[in-house]
Amino acid sequence: MINYTLKQLYSFEAVVRLKSFTKASKALNITQPAVYMQIQQLSQNIGTELLNTKGKTVTPTFIGTKLYQTCLRVIATLEQSKADIEQTLHPDSGHLEITTTTTTNAFVSRILAQFKKQYPDMTFHLEVTNRKLLLEKLSNHNANLVIMGEPPADMSLITQPFMENPLIAISHPDHPLLKNQHNSIKALRRETLITREQGSGTRMTIERTLGMKFNSEIEINSNEAIIEAVQAGLGVGFVSKHTVQLELKHNIIKQLNVDKLPIIRHWHVVHNAKIQLSPIAQRFKNFIIENGQPLSKSKGIVQSH
Template structure:
């Protein structure tokens, strides 16, 4: 009979997810030797190696991968049970784990501020990251709610669009293309184009809808850095209009008038269809869907 404790499950899940004993110990607020001891006891109880270590990199074995899925299921049910009890005792409290795309950070923060005013006893952790890590969050169910542009089509998710997200081209105020009333995609393709890293929602959208392939080696993994690069005259960038409202109003950058632009997309709330949202997460999802457009109009 295989026996294991909750401490062992939490330790193993953290080590596999973070690929490190050190990072797991910091997240769990226990020492690294304590994490290592929990894993060793778990291995002895199961009777099989669960981890493979090469240098500082830790990865699960074949059996470890199977057991990791068990850990995710058990931990998710435990956390859900804990949240349900807390919500029953105090329905206006609870904790939210929210992960958002870098391009959504400014308006999600504003929505959270308003939501917090209505529910002052609730707590939240907001992680701002790139698309790749958002997909990992959705895959391992480590976030209650994800806010992103284009949801992946190959995952079992519940998605809800809640506001328009116009994608525009921006340039330095002295850029020669600004003199034209309208610019063609062909003219744009001759310019130095600055974009997000491969795999980002912005890049995927432009390459698919406009049939454009980026003609430079300039890849930047944050909107703020793209805006700064455009301000410096490095090239033409592509960003959500919501993220450059102040810069446009103050003529720090200019919006280019180009065929097929702006490209209209939507922001979405996204979560796994296998996980039931806690009451506070349900309230926040409804809040951002109902008031998001009004807040940022």
């Protein structure tokens, strides 16, 4: 008969998710030998090796992968139960795990500050990351809510658009294309184009909608760095207009008039369809939707999902 404890399952889930005993021990706030002991006991109880170790990287075996999926379900159920009990005892408190992209960070921070005034006893952890890690968190149920631009179509998610997100082209204030009232996509292709890394929502939208392939090796993993690169005169960048309001206002950069731009996407509040939101998470989701800008028909190409 196979036996295992909750401590063993929590330790195993953390090691597999983080691919490291050291990182797992820090996440669980216990010593590395304690984590290693839990995994050893779990392997002995099951009767087979659960992990492969190559250098400092840890990956699950075939049986380990199956057990990891069980861990995710068990831990999700336990955490949900804990949240439900906490919310029943303290309906105006609770903890939120929120993940967002760099594009939406400014808005989410402002809306969290407003929400915290209404629910001062609630706590939250806000993580700002790239699209790849954000999708991992959605898949592994490691976030209550995710705020993002383009939800994936191949995951079981509940999504709600709440604000328009116009993508624009930006340049240095002295760029020669600013003299033109309109610029074609063909003219833009001749420029050095700066964009986010492979896999980012902004890059995928630009390539798909404008039929463009980026012609330089300049890939940058943050909007702030793209703005700085454009300011330095390295080329033309593509960003959400919401992220450059201040720079546009002070003429630090300029918005280029380009055919088919702006592309109107939407920001979405997203969570895994298999997870039932806690009362405080549901309140925050409603708060975001109510306080987002009304969706309307805007000039430019509208990306619907």
